[in-house]
Amino acid sequence: DAMVIQNPRYQVTQFGKPVTLSCSQTLNHNVMYWYQQKSSQAPKLLFHYYDKDFNNEADTPDNFQSRRPNTSFCFLDIRSPGLGDTAMYLCATSREEQAVTEAFFGQGTRLTVV
């Protein structure tokens, strides 16, 4: 059974049209992460939450926002997608704030900006 669920699996959006990606988890983990992964590259951390404590990476564009209304759900909002935002977006969870135990990944949302 999937423990980290991302929706949608595939999303095509027009240049500049806001898009929201969602992630839910049944693991009751405190930490949730959003990663961006472009073709043949390593996943790049955009931000993470420890409970409701939001941590933004310094080089995450302002265009990317996130919300975590409760433990189970986390959203990634891209306010004005550009062509360069075409990528796989991965949500992950971890039990502890310190990266000691493994991260569990959702199946990803493949976003294409046209």
Add this chain to the structure above:
Amino acid sequence: RKEVEQDPGPFNVPEGATVAFNCTYSNSASQSFFWYRQDCRKEPKLLMSVYSSGNEDGRFTAQLNRASQYISLLIRDSKLSDSATYLCVVGTGNQFYFGTGTSLTVIP
């Protein structure tokens, strides 16, 4: 300097071969180490955690050398189904750092 470095490959090996992947990390304070497998256009999935004492799971053996800041993965008796990208992941503080992955293709 990158936090985690891996040889991207690709590694093309025949079925039944033994193949080894290496990874180095830059932060001596890193506290956790993992190998993930990622199939094409899919999410990373945990293959195994890596401990200083080394650990083995069937055909897979992982080793950690803290002094050299080096992690390895050995795959014995390669199967066609082992074809994937193998990601070295290091936990440092409250973040996971990923290598770019090593691509493996097992050839019949």
